[in-house]
Amino acid sequence: MTELANVFNLDGARIPFEPGQTILTAALAAGVYIPHLCAHPDFPPHGSCKLCTVTVNGRDGPACTINALPGQDVRSDSPELNEIRRVLLQMLFVEGNHFCPGCEKSGACKLQALAYDLEMLSPHFVQFFPNRKVDASHPDFLLDFNRCIMCELCVRASRDVDGKNVFALAGRSRDSHIIVNSPSGRLGDSTLSIDDKAAHVCPVGAILRKEVGFVTPIGERLYDHEPISQVDLAEEAK
């Protein structure tokens, strides 16, 4: 039997991969961008945001959890898949309270950057306007649940890297929300410290460092000049 080369097809391009890589990691390493939010190179695949949904041999699934296999035919950058991604972004926008002009994360926010890159022109759906809390009890960090997108990166970082379990996802359905593990439920009474991975992993503006607001001016932020697709690939190439 001839051995199949470790290559799959992504929108017509040949993508080489190492066994064990997912479609997403292999594509990024090969310089092809697939939009994603909850996937993070430092953590195992999570597969909850579904932004990276691709069609593999005719079946849909998230590129971040599907292992690359020789000869796969993967579609990603198609009008219909990008339409699904736009709707998923719209869902994330209407589910929380995202007011970009007043957000410190604006310009460096993955949600906002993806919305620009995928040309999401409006939230489209009726806003949920949930009543979510702000927790400013911690000396170094502000917790603004209005902006949380339930990617659980803080949960994963605190549990798997910091070994602290500061955050957990609770509730279900549209009542899903992040809770803080402390006697009072407030961040100030938790063990979160400034060096924790969990404190710096939030892709949106839900966990914000205090006292450094607007140190980087609007216009000079991560995604202000290049779209997230290019910024991410440049990061990947480093």
Add this chain to the structure above:
Amino acid sequence: MASIASSLDPILAGYGHDPTALLQILRDAQEVFDWISPEVRAAIAGTLGVPTARIDSLTQFYAHLYDTPRGRYRILFSDNITDRMAGSVALMDHMLTRLKLERGKLSADGVVSVDFTSCTGMCDQGPALLVNNRPVTRLTPRRIDEICDLIRALTPLDEWPADFFMVQDHIRRADMLLGAAYRRGDATRAAVARGAQAMLDEMKRSNLRGRGGAGFTTAVKWETCRDAPGEERFIICNADEGEPGTFKDRVLLQSFSERVFEGMAIAALVTGARRGFLYLRGEYSYLRAPLEAKLAEMRRENLLGEKICGAEGFDFDIAIHLGAGAYVCGEETALIESLEGKPGKPRIRPPFPATHGYLGFPTVVNNVETLCKATEVALIGGASYAGQGTKQSTGTKILSVSGDCERPGLYEYPFGVSIAQVLEDCGAQNPGAVQVGGAAGNCLTPAEFGRRIAFEDQPTAGALMVFGSQRDMIEAARNFARFFAHESCGFCTPCRVGTSLVADMVDKIAAGRGALYETMDLQRLHDILRRSSHCGLGQTAMLALGDMMQKFRPAFERRLTSRDFEPGFDLDAALARARELAGRDDAAAHLGADI
């Protein structure tokens, strides 16, 4: 009340202080304390050494766990469409009025709360409710009055009339399984006599396919589990029968439980598993004691335990775990998460449970009915078994029939029976639609009643809800849409947000405020939920709605406004608070309907 520690200690000790039993511990603790107070939470977290947030993540995920007081009597009305068609809404209103209560609020004296819950599996004898996890069936205004009196008199549940809690089997048509003469132990002995490999071969010959809905070949699952590397193996019986309109497993567990347990033992013989779990939905808690008693009998008869039926090395036993109000736990990986004491959120698949299941070990997860059918294969052999039904769907299938028909209950047919035949047998006089497969299934019109129940035609886990032609299908659509919005586990974006968007849009259409805009959005969302959701819940959440919108188009179109678009924001509704403060509700205090 006894001190927290003295009541908790025996519960915690009973589970060996094992954090994987956290859900069971919380359930048992709630039985004692009525709710999980911060003090109870702190005591459990402290003793088990788990973060308090882990307990919160459970109490806030499972609908039947409470982190706020809900009273000594916690009443939950089953909210399936069949309960509604039988008048459940008026009955609940009656109870709320009698008890001077608001839905979902604790009474001022802290004694009682009344709310809705998802289908409790009593569709053939509804309307039904649960009081502290115990089902009360066949509700009438009079029975509601009696319940209100008992609550006011603070009568303990054990002193309520026993017939309130009677759950009937309603077996209307019995075939191979429900009608067979059966002697406990024969199936296990037959399997032992055949030997593990020969039993697996018979399973292959039988072509038995999973009865939970997906129709996966059971023998392949067993073989994969057997051959997967692992120190231990597990057999899980999925008795989380949460699909609205389905209640066959309830009857099998109530009156045929030996066959379920024997099926598990046979699966253990084939795979080499030594431990099994029956994951029983919380709504069926009333079955726990009889099932435990049955397990004890079977242990005494050496049908469970060590050297089962005298076979060297055939050691297997079963523990019962209870759910706590989460439909998603019917998904096998969510069920396993729940068994491990976590919120029931489906895992990434693959790997599948057959290779990586409970605690990462190879695990077989089978439906209640599937395991019963495995005992038939043991008894009569695979070839005889395959003689029933159709080529691709062998054997018989139990259907749960409810809704507008004279004889709701269980009907067992060989696969291949037509919908029309079932409708005739159950006495459906004027059926306008049949929902096959529960809320996550298909809605069929009379033109499709020639369809056959089989994996290759109309597959189903067994629910048939009959809608008389006078029924408003938009009410069914609303009921299902709200069900999924409530039951979405919240893990993935499309299902977490999408099911709520859909429920709101269907509400808007039902209220006569929907436009073509909503119907087009619903079509789009149907496609997106199906294609991008993490598990079957989101993928099938709009199946019925899609069918109804397409097949009952006039019913939907009648409700639409003539405008292309109607804003979602209702200015008049938004002024309700202002009217309340001003003490006005006259016409001039409302915006005209046409503004």
